[in-house]
Amino acid sequence: MGKSSSASAAGSKKRKSKSGALTLGEVKTLGEELLSSRAHLNHAPTLLALLSPSAPLDLALEALISLQSFFVPLLPSIPSASADVAGVDADPELVFRSWLRKRFDELVAALVELALSPRSDEAIRDLALDALMDFVKSGKDGRFQSAIYHKFLHNLIHATDSIDPLLELLGPKYFKYADVCYFTYTSLDKIASSVGNKSTGSEKSGLHSGDDGSEDRSTIYDCSATYINKKLKSKFSKAWISFLKLPLPLDVYKEVLATIHQNVIPSIDFLTRSYDIGGVISVMALSGLFILMTQHGLEYPKFYDKLYALLTPAVFMAKHRGVFLQLLDACLKSSYLPAYLAAAFTKRLSRLTLSVPPAGAIIIIALIHNLLRRHPSINFLVHWENGANDSEPSNESSQRKKVGADPFNNEECDPTKSGAMRSSLWEIDTLRHHYSPAVSRFVASLKNDLTVRAKTTEMRITDFSSGSYATVFRDEVRRRIKQVPLAFYRTTPICLFQESDFPGWSFRDQLKNKSETSVEGNGISTVYTSDSSPAKKLRLET
Structure with a gap:
């Protein structure tokens, strides 16, 4: 740049050396001079040096405002890559544009650091984010500067510190715009794919070389609302698919499964793989699969087999047991469910009453009550003693009719081989003498409800799914006892035993x-x- 710019830079250094640090007035003067003439271009590096989380807030804010005002009008003329300028015969305009490219890259890097750093003040973080998004939308001919936005998101995702404050700013202010959402999903898809392929080293996280990193937004705004929504859903699904292919940590896996059915189900394979894992992961994947089966016609032949295998005591103590048990009741609601499946689930639940907490036993009683009402063909399980079938030959019946013998195999994961159709619900009868009064009272109502079927309805599992030791104890304490039993004798005893x-x-x-x-x-x-x-x-x- 010429002698004027050199003199200006010398004057700036002179002022800084006299005071030891720039004052707010001096920073304002540098900004005004930078905006007034190319002769003061060397003020830009001085102002860029102030864009740091450790710099005084007032100086950083003033420097940021001046630099943003300087670069926004020049964005269309900034080249996509720094020009290779060599020799004294180089074009001065080419030299100027190359210099602009370098300074602009430094500004973008400084703004990303200010936005992400936990040491940044809220005011400078907000202003830095606004400046970044201003550059993103100010491309030539209305093009979206996707390279700048991609660099920002790349650093956002790989940040080691908490990004919650930045997300609280970014979401409400910018995610309401269709183009921002569109290019957010596009960048997230690229970043997740690169991580999944273990090729992050080859990914260009900064500005793309060879092009200006801008993309036309006309495909977003110059179309109908239906087309826009279709494009957004497509990009959204691709981003989710790339994310779900990653080796997620267990806590993230659970969080995704807990909410995926409420927002989007882009990958059936993810849910089926999750359902095959077993344990709490399968329990959480059941919700998404159930929506796919009931609302989208998904066919999953082994669904009930895997659901049957999930019925273990651990389910009744899991965090998400309420949702699982409600879904279990819904999955067994169809009147087209084969009798052997209904019997297997009923017997499996009945056996679980022997090992689950009192609140779990109450839920099981409600589930069995509903199953017996929906499937009258399995009511024989209530009255069948010792698993003996009167229609069988007497010699075989006598061999199988053994006291304490139960043909049901609780260890069998295949409901067709469990032997439930030759068993009985003897476990429910033992609950009449359960140590918890709430359980013994509730199981007594099961017999009455099945006897007067026309006067009763199915039980709502939601009323019992949140039960625990605390709720059972609280209900017992609140119960009003009409008569307290007392120990008394009509005549005074004269001996200890009769x-x-x-x-x-x-x-x-x-x-x-x-x-x-x-x-x-x-x-x-x-x-x-x-x-x-x-x-x-x-x-x-x-």
Whole structure:
């Protein structure tokens, strides 16, 4: 740039050396001079040096405002890559544009750092984000500067510090615009794909070389609303698919499965793979699969087999047990469910009552109640004793009719091989003597409800799905007891045991038949008498 710019830079250094640091007034003067003439271009590096989280806030804000005002009008003339300028015969305009490219790259890097750094003040973070987005939308001919935005998102995703403050700014202010959402999904798809392919080293996270990194927004705004929504959904799904292919940590895996059915289901393979994992991951994947099956016609042949295998005691103590049990009840609601499947699920639930907490037993009773009402063909399980079938030959029946024998195999994961159709719900009968009064009372209602079927309805699982030890205890404490049982005797007992309880034994009072006994000594006689009360000592003078 010429002698003027060199003199200006020298003057700037002189002012800085005298005071030791720039004042707010001096920063404003540098900004005004930069905007007034190319002769003061060397003020730009001085102002760029102030864009740091550690710089004084007032100076950084003033420098940022000046630099933003300087570069926005020049964006269309900034080349896509720094020109290779060599020799004294180089075009001065080419030299100027190359210089602009370098300074602009430095500005973008500084703005990204200010936006992401936890040491940045909220005011400078907000202004830095606005400046970045201003550059993004100010491309030539209305083009979206996707390279700048991609660099910003790349650093945002790979940030080591918390990005919650920045997301709170970015979401409400910019995600309401269709083009921002569109290019956000595009960048996230690229970043996730590069991470999944372990090729982040070859990814150009900064500005693209060879082009200006801009893309036409006309495909977003110059179309109908239906077309825009279709394009956004397509990009959104691609971004999700790329993300779901990543080796996610267990906590992220659970968080995704907990909410994916509420927002988007872009990948059936992800849900089916999750359902095959087992345990709590399968429980959480069940929700998404259920929506696909009921609302989108997905066919999943082994669905009920895997659902049957999920019924373990751990499910009734899991964090998401409420949602799972509601879905379980919904999945078993169809009247077209084969009898052997209904019997297998009923028996499996019945066996679980022996090992689950009281709140879990109450939920199981409600589930079994609904299953028996929906599928009358399996009501024989309630009254079938010892698994004996009267229609079988007597010799086979006598071999299988063993006291305590149950043909049901609880370890079998295939419901068709479980033997539930030859078993009975004897476990439910044991709940009549459960240690928890709430369970014993509730299981008694099961028999009554099935007896007067026309007067009862199915139970709402949502009313029981949030149960726990605390809720059972709270309900028992709140119960109003009409009559408190007391221990009392109509006649005062004279012995600890009754003779009828122990034949051949006598528990009579040895003093009962003795009316009077005298003991002489020192002129005093003690007389023992026997009546319904303990023996009394009478002192008599002789």
